[in-house]
Amino acid sequence: MFPAARYMEIKTLTVVGAGIMGRGIAQVAAMGGYDVTLVDTEEKILQNAYQIIQKNLQKGVELGKVSPELQAASIDRLNTTTDRALAASKSDFVIEAVPEIISLKMEIFQDLDRHCPPHAILATNTSGLSITEIAASTRRPDKVIGMHFFNPVHLMKLIEIVRGLETSNDTVAASETVAARMNKETVEVNEFPGLVTSRINAMIGNEAFYMLQEGVASAENIDKAIKLGLNHPMGPLELGDLVGLDARLRVLEHLHATLGEKYRPCPLMVKYVKAGRLGRKTGQGVYDYSSK
């Protein structure tokens, strides 16, 4: 049992990074009733994210899953800015979703720590980096935690709540509250490379790439076999394209460095990333999306 929670009520939530994950997190946070500020480096990235959130909410209304009132209120609660320091200074809770590069995340956490009020909790959506290492760049490691969301954020039910070495019970409790307001289920995981889901997923995706490289079967047939034979909702190669092959590669490189040889990234995946074939977001990955 946790002691009675001793965190301040969370009203304002900032999301840093308006990419695939950040915009989804901003959407579910606004739907959960928080005043949300979405931060990125360029205005045009923010405008794009804002439009995608609007489109998702509209689709939710058309499908009868979101009420028009919730749609309007969520849009009302959502702001965007390129001024990270200003957003941080008004935040009770921050969720970082910038690319999976440890030096970038540490730099951002150091800066957030400088600008956020002392009570603010700082969460990272890292897929596999060390929460403890990220927390060490701040003076509040007890208030740093991992919240690992899944893509697409507005549809996927789970968040892995990840404890770093010094994450406090109050920080875990506050993050559980935020997750519940976002209408998500949680599992608590102790920090370890790749957590539960990324480690298994990266291995399946890597193995599928090795099969493609070895000519075991076509991409379509590898995906079809895993979907229809093993009952996965998506094939590992189409999932890699959805997640982004650069993000997938970074997770594998980290698992390889920390857990050993069996996680060595498939050379074909490395080649695709070098060619800029990153998946859906660049129009081509394993599959070609240019005409879709």
Ligand SMILES: NC(=O)c1ccc[n+]([C@@H]2O[C@H](COP(=O)([O-])OP(=O)(O)OC[C@H]3O[C@@H](n4cnc5c(N)ncnc54)[C@H](O)[C@@H]3O)[C@@H](O)[C@H]2O)c1
């Ligand atoms: N894509 C997934 O399926 C998935 C799932 C779970 C977790 N994650 C993790 O979420 C994080 C983000 O992944 P993504 O797929 O959304 O990446 P993405 O590349 O789609 O988005 C990252 C965004 O961060 C922005 N950014 C870069 N530097 C910044 C800075 N200094 N300040 C503010 N914004 C900055 C970029 O402009 C970009 O819009 C990564 O750590 C990734 O491992 C991704």
